[in-house]
Amino acid sequence: MARPTELLASLAAPARNEWGKIRQPERPLITVGNATCGRAAGSGDTIAGFREALAEKGIGADIRTVGCMGHCYAEPLVTIHYPGFPPLLYQKIGAGEARVLVNSFLVAGEDPCFEYLIGALEPNDTFPTLMDYPRYLYEKRLIMEHCGVIEPGSIDQYLAVGGYRALARALEQGGERVVEEITAAKLRGRGGAGFPAGIKWEIARNAAGTPKTVICNGDEGDPGAYMDRTLMESNPHQVLEGLAIAALAIGAERALLYIRAEYPLAVEMVEKAITDAGERGLLGKNILDSGFDLEVEVFKGSGAFVCGEETALIQSLEGKRGMPQHRPPYPAVVGLDGNPTVINNVKTLSTVPLIINHGSDWFRGIGTEDTPGTAIFSVVGEVEYPGLVEVPMGTTLRHLIDEICGGIAGGREFKAVQIGGPSGGCLPASELDTPIDFDSLRRAGAMMGSGGMVVMNDSACMVEVSRYFIDFTQKESCGKCTFCRIGTRHLLDILTDLTKGRATEEDLDELKELSAGIIKGSLCSLGKTAPNPVLTTMRFFMDEYLAHVRERRCPACMCRELTAYYIDLEACARGCDACVACCPTEAIFTTSNRKKAIDQEKCVKCGECVYACPPEYDAVRKVSPPYLVPDQGVVPLGKDEATEGGEDDA
Numbered sequence: 001m002a003r004p005t006e007l008l009a010s011l012a013a014p015a016r017n018e019w020g021k022i023r024q025p026e027r028p029l030i031t032v033g034n035a036t037c038g039r040a041a042g043s044g045d046t047i048a049g050f051r052e053a054l055a056e057k058g059i060g061a062d063i064r065t066v067g068c069m070g071h072c073y074a075e076p077l078v079t080i081h082y083p084g085f086p087p088l089l090y091q092k093i094g095a096g097e098a099r100v101l102v103n104s105f106l107v108a109g110e111d112p113c114f115e116y117l118i119g120a121l122e123p124n125d126t127f128p129t130l131m132d133y134p135r136y137l138y139e140k141r142l143i144m145e146h147c148g149v150i151e152p153g154s155i156d157q158y159l160a161v162g163g164y165r166a167l168a169r170a171l172e173q174g175g176e177r178v179v180e181e182i183t184a185a186k187l188r189g190r191g192g193a194g195f196p197a198g199i200k201w202e203i204a205r206n207a208a209g210t211p212k213t214v215i216c217n218g219d220e221g222d223p224g225a226y227m228d229r230t231l232m233e234s235n236p237h238q239v240l241e242g243l244a245i246a247a248l249a250i251g252a253e254r255a256l257l258y259i260r261a262e263y264p265l266a267v268e269m270v271e272k273a274i275t276d277a278g279e280r281g282l283l284g285k286n287i288l289d290s291g292f293d294l295e296v297e298v299f300k301g302s303g304a305f306v307c308g309e310e311t312a313l314i315q316s317l318e319g320k321r322g323m324p325q326h327r328p329p330y331p332a333v334v335g336l337d338g339n340p341t342v343i344n345n346v347k348t349l350s351t352v353p354l355i356i357n358h359g360s361d362w363f364r365g366i367g368t369e370d371t372p373g374t375a376i377f378s379v380v381g382e383v384e385y386p387g388l389v390e391v392p393m394g395t396t397l398r399h400l401i402d403e404i405c406g407g408i409a410g411g412r413e414f415k416a417v418q419i420g421g422p423s424g425g426c427l428p429a430s431e432l433d434t435p436i437d438f439d440s441l442r443r444a445g446a447m448m449g450s451g452g453m454v455v456m457n458d459s460a461c462m463v464e465v466s467r468y469f470i471d472f473t474q475k476e477s478c479g480k481c482t483f484c485r486i487g488t489r490h491l492l493d494i495l496t497d498l499t500k501g502r503a504t505e506e507d508l509d510e511l512k513e514l515s516a517g518i519i520k521g522s523l524c525s526l527g528k529t530a531p532n533p534v535l536t537t538m539r540f541f542m543d544e545y546l547a548h549v550r551e552r553r554c555p556a557c558m559c560r561e562l563t564a565y566y567i568d569l570e571a572c573a574r575g576c577d578a579c580v581a582c583c584p585t586e587a588i589f590t591t592s593n594r595k596k597a598i599d600q601e602k603c604v605k606c607g608e609c610v611y612a613c614p615p616e617y618d619a620v621r622k623v624s625p626p627y628l629v630p631d632q633g634v635v636p637l638g639k640d641e642a643t644e645g646g647e648d649d650a
Contacts (some may be wrong), residue, residue: 019160049095067234069148191345242349367393420449483521
């Protein structure tokens with residue numbers, strides 16, 4: 001009888017031959033990023049533009065769709081493989097740019113324009129490509145190595161790059177050896193808790209009760225986080241392979257992928273991958289003639305944030321309301337339907353094939369001693385190059401934000417980074433040299449979480465930031481724990497009063513007292529970590545809280561009730577009505593000298609006038625409080641000082 005690795009080799013041989021033709025095509029090959037971020041940026045129009053231009057010019061070329069490379073700021077991304085030349089990667093390619101590339105590069109019957117190629121390969125302003133940026137030098141792509149390279153719907157391409165080789169090896173080694181390897185690698189769960197995966201697997205393997213189940217937690221609910229979604233959309237077979245190895249390790253014959261229904265493309269890609277893998281004998285009955293059976297299903301979650309917690313997730317799978325349960329017993333001993341259950345995050349399972357293929361020593365050589373490997377972050381907010389970033393554990397926040405993501409956008413100053421999802425802490429500039437790993441971030445007052453990172457510039461009000469995240473967690477609380485259900489409501493009320501200038505210094509003391517009670521009295525991590533934004537902003541930005549209380553002032557001019565808009569009459573242009581046209585309450589009128597002013601009684605502080613004012617004038621200003629800076633001339637004009645309609649009689 002053939003061994004699993006031999007069967008896989010024969011299965012993958014045709015795929016590798018086909019992959020060789022794709023990597024060194026005989027005619028032009030165009031790949032377009034078509035994951036959710038690419039589609040949102042218009043990749044459908046890009047594909048249509050290429051097809052129309054190729055047809056008009058009579059050029060024989062292939063167009064393939066791939067997943068997300070993580071450079072979400074640059075979508076739609078296009079790679080052109082021209083025979084005899086290195087692949088060229090282009091950013092922000094719409095339908096018009098697609099035509100330009102075809103006409104300037106892929107003209108039928110002619111050699112490619114060498115001047116154009118050289119321009120694309122060298123850093124310049126005329127033909128910039130993503131290779132012009134230093135991001136590729138700093139990232140270490142392990143989990144995301146094939147994202148944006150292979151077609152997510154093609155099992156052959158995954159096989160061609162070594163896919164399912166780890167599963168075949170694991171089948172030959174046996175479940176016990178797999179558990180030992182994962183334990184030796186010190187792989188910690190990437191879902192947020194950081195619990196060692198190998199220990200969890202060993203507990204489940206030795207636990208009594210059948211059938212055992214492995215669950216992939218794809219219920220990603222953090223605002224601005226999309227790492228799990230991207231992996232499932234861009235390389236679903238890697239997730240399935242890790243899931244199958246985990247099932248083998250604990251002796252499970254059933255596996256589930258819990259994916260939120262708001263991820264329709266991820267669900268589609270994973271379901272297709274399950275079908276294709278089953279047809280190749282890589283899932284289902286007697287996988288690779290090893291005698292190991294594994295049935296895999298997708299369960300679509302309803303979008304409750306709390307269902308990211310493993311016991312609430314199990315309740316949801318059992319048809320109950322998703323609410324966390326007391327532990328112990330832990331799910332690894334008593335889980336789904338009362339039987340041993342292992343729940344791991346998408347990123348954790350996607351890492352497993354790498355460890356089996358390369359060994360635990362290799363894995364421990366990356367990152368830090370206590371937290372080896374890499375971490376994937378979705379960096380959003382006020383950075384030049386937002387998107388997904390995969391870096392070794394131990395990389396500092398400063399290196400990630402300033403060098404990999406290009407620093408703060410628009411020439412503004414860095415103020416804070418909120419890391420770890422809505423319950424993560426907000427760290428100031430003084431903490432930017434903190435290494436990114438579970439223990440270092442916890443000591444700094446933040447947490448790793450699932451990998452969401454929000455970067456803020458100096459225009460952010462940290463009181464309002466706290467209010468925003470507490471509002472999110474309060475709404476997502478399942479309501480089971482009194483401290484979480486009512487405590488977060490009181491936190492939100494106090495923070496709301498602060499942003500409206502109604503709070504007192506006694507309220508600041510109550511914020512701290514309430515936060516401590518919520519942490520102690522909550523059952524799950526949603527409640528235990530909910531006060532983190534409040535505690536860290538009070539720790540690092542207490543001056544802003546005091547300004548809101550003592551001066552009824554928002555230093556960042558972000559809190560609407562404490563901010564007024566006015567127009568700098570020296571900067572305002574005569575005859576420009578841009579702000580007048582955009583004002584929804586007709587609060588902007590024309591003064592006697594044909595410039596504009598704002599009626600403070602009518603102004604609802606929507607801020608539209610700021611965006612409407614032409615940048616060459618930049619005449620709209622914000623101030624807090626609005627009437628206490630007469631030395632700057634910030635005294636709103638009254639109607640008696642203006643002429644309606646804007647005509648100057650003089």
